[in-house]
Amino acid sequence: MxxxxxxxxxxxxxxxxxxxxxxxxxxxxxxxxxxxxxxxxxxxxxxxxxxxxxxxxxxxxxxxxxxxxxxxxxxxxxxxxxxxxxxxxxxxxxxxxxxxxxxxxxxxxxxxxxxxxxxxxxxxxxxxxxxxxxxxxxxxxxxxxxxxxxxxxxxxxxxxxxxxxxxxxxxxxxxxxxxxxxxxHSHTHTASQKRNASLPLKNKKAWLLTSFVGLVTLMFYCFAAWLPAIIEEKGWTSAFGGVVGTIAMIAQLPATLLLPSLLRVLPSRRLWITIFTLSVMTGLSLLCFTNVTPIVASICLGVGSGGLVSLTLLLPIDKASSPMEASTWSAMTQAIGYMIGAVGPFIIGFLHDCLGSFVPTLYVLILLGFIVMLLGWKITKPAHDKRRGVICEINLFL
Missing domain, CATH: 1.20.1250.20 (MFS general substrate transporter like domains)
Known part of the structure; x- marks a missing residue:
């Protein structure tokens, strides 16, 4: 075994x-x-x-x-x-x-x-x-x-x-x-999986989770695509912008590596959604409102995005009651999420061409951070068990 x-x-x-x-x-x-x-x-x-x-x-x-x-x-x-x-x-x-x-x-x-x-x-x-x-x-x-x-x-x-x-x-x-x-060595193709192979298109929680994944993906690909250009617009060299982009990617590793340990200590998905989203918003705010070295902002962006992306992979598995259901929930959230993520960089580029600066686009991304956090709270909202008269956590987001 x-x-x-x-x-x-x-x-x-x-x-x-x-x-x-x-x-x-x-x-x-x-x-x-x-x-x-x-x-x-x-x-x-x-x-x-x-x-x-x-x-x-x-x-x-x-x-x-x-x-x-x-x-x-x-x-x-x-x-x-x-x-x-x-x-x-x-x-x-x-x-x-x-x-x-x-x-x-x-x-x-x-x-x-x-x-x-x-x-x-x-x-x-x-x-x-x-x-x-x-x-x-x-x-x-x-x-x-x-x-x-x-x-x-x-x-x-x-x-x-x-x-x-x-x-x-x-x-x-x-x-x-x-x-x-x-x-x-695998024998997982069962009749129960066949019955659950359809996408959860009529499930409200699936759509809430899909919206959450979509906005997380959009934010990630927006700053992943444009971070070097944003750094250059702030007066730094293009080479330094490339270095900052690389640092942001490397900074994702601690969040992805340590997330399992963090969840064992504090298992609340809602807490970590809040912390990682605030980390991304902090990085965007540093770029928008301060002249602090962009390296600090890139680390905040990397840590936050690494944690959020890992959570978008974990949440569908939490929800699912079978491997096939996990696949269909993941398929639905990733399908729409990556479609949204693909148009994000284009939208930022379009706004930059129209407005002549990346600063207004950073405002937009910070606003999206608030929406991501609100969606995260919504999908981790405790459900009231009327039969028992107590508040119980939905298994998906324990």
Whole structure:
């Protein structure tokens, strides 16, 4: 049993490693891509926004696929799919081809991500918070190493950005054999899962949670996309803006790593939603109203966003009564959440073009922080048990 659990844990980590490099590896070599393929900045930005939109849309179908073919088999197939498409970037000869690979990678991520929530619910039901911490941290690490190593890989691999992008298919090559072993040791495709494969579209709590996840995702991608530009507008150099952006990403790691321990000490989801949202709002306020070094703001933004994103992964698992239900709740929240998140950076850019400054957009993001906090309080609101005449916490948000 111990070996089986270790296998499932390592498989989860390697699957999570595959969920970001196909998107994040593009930005370090974007200049070379635009020069060689003749892409405008607007069309090049689609290499990030298209995967996010496709991620959200395809998440809607994850539960149906898992219901028909078994969750572990579906995860394995689409990890391999992500790897094959990533490797195919070595043959890129046009901007359209590269955009198609971005679309397919986003589709694969959209299927795998919610099913991993169901996988955690199925095989680690008593350790969901810890597994979500490991899952979130693995995604952050995968994103970080792809951002940091793609440019050196480009130089090492015949000075080709195509080779640098294609290199990340190696993560799938490592993960797929473990997932083939997982399939042999897993028996989770039950009749009860089949009955619960539909999305909770008529569930009010699911829509409240989806709204919460959507706004958290929007805030995260807004400052993730525009933080360096905001720093530059404040009078710092573009190089320093890049450093601040990297620090914000690294600052996510403590929150994702420590969240399980924090929840064991203080298990209230409402408390941590409040603390992490205030951390994000503090970072935005420092950028908006003070001249304090942006490094402090980036740390607040990173810690807050890392904690909130981890909670958006955990809350659907808390709600679900079965692995399939966890997958469908995760699919619904992530589908709409990432669609909203994909348009967030565009909205901020549009407002900046109209208003000529990022300061009003920071006001908007701070206001969104208040809305996120209110939604967080709403979905963690205690329910009154009329039969017993006492106040009891909803199991979803204990």
């Amino acid at each position: 111990i070996n089986r659990n270790r296998l499932f844990l390592f498989a989860l980590i390697l699957a999570a490693f595959n969920l970001r490099p196909g998107i994040t590896s593009v930005s370090p070599v974007l200049h070379g891509i635009t020069n060689e393929l003749g892409m405008s900045s607007a069309s090049a930005s689609l290499l990030t926004s298209i995967p996010l939109l496709c991620f959200g849309f395809c998440s809607l179908f994850a539960g149906r696929l898992a219901n028909r073919y078994q969750s572990e088999k579906t995860i394995t197939f689409f990890i391999a799919f992500i790897g094959i498409v990533t490797f195919s970037r070595v043959f890129t000869n046009s901007s359209v081809y590269l955009l198609i690979t971005a679309l397919f990678i986003g589709a694969g991520i959209g299927i795998v991500s919610p099913l991993l929530s169901g996988f955690i619910k199925s095989h680690f039901p008593e350790k969901a918070a810890s597994m979500i911490g490991i899952y979130s941290t693995s995604m952050v690490v995968g994103a970080s190493i792809s951002i940091g190593l793609t440019t050196p890989l480009q130089h090492w691999l015949n000075n080709s950005w195509k080779n640098g992008l294609a290199f990340w298919s190696i993560l799938a090559l490592i993960a797929v054999p473990l997932w083939l072993m997982v399939i042999k």
